[in-house]
Amino acid sequence: MTVGTNERLEIASYNPNWPNAFAAERSRLGDVLGDLALRIDHHGSTAVPGLAAKPIIDIQVSVRYLTPLDDYVRRLALIDYLHVPHPDDAVCPFFHRPTDWPHTHHVHLVLGGSVEERRTLAFRDYLRKHPSVAREYEELKRWLASTHSAATFAERQAYADSKTDFVSRVTESALREHLPLDL
Secondary structure, three states, rough: OOHHHEEEOOEEOOOOOOHHHHHHHHHHHHHHHHHEEEEEEEEEEOOOOOOEEOEEEEEEEEEOOOOOOOOHHHHHHOOEEEEEHHHHHHHOOEEEEEEOOOOEEEEEEEOOOHHHHHHHHHHHHHHHHHHHHHHHHHHHHHHHHHOOOOOOHHHHHHHHHHHHHHHHHHHHHHHHHHEEEEE
């Protein structure tokens, strides 16, 4: 399937400003979440130096509890994040801003000390440590972006789902290497 140019997912060359964009957002999130946030981490492709990515800052916020979700929804709405109800809410509630596509930031809540927290950071750290695997991931993302639309949430989710086998394989390798080191 070929996707029209205006509906295509954008994979941008690495932007050295992405870590600064994360740092600014980490501060905003820390201010609004206060002691609900145990740690706030930059993850995803924009957290891997040199890696092309969708120009969206992915942020993982580790928390003590995920339910009730209302307090997170209310606080994050104060800085223009929208919660997207999803079956994964029990493990990793998802928020984005702005409310309309294209997004600039994604926030994923996870339980501090959970498998989900560790897996996400292990994947990021493995790509940082293994540039050849990061290049392989970039090639996969570019190909998938050319075949998936950005027109709807479901289509963007299909793009993400198409990366699952690669991400799972790399994450298992990362965990065997005892990544991440900072948990």
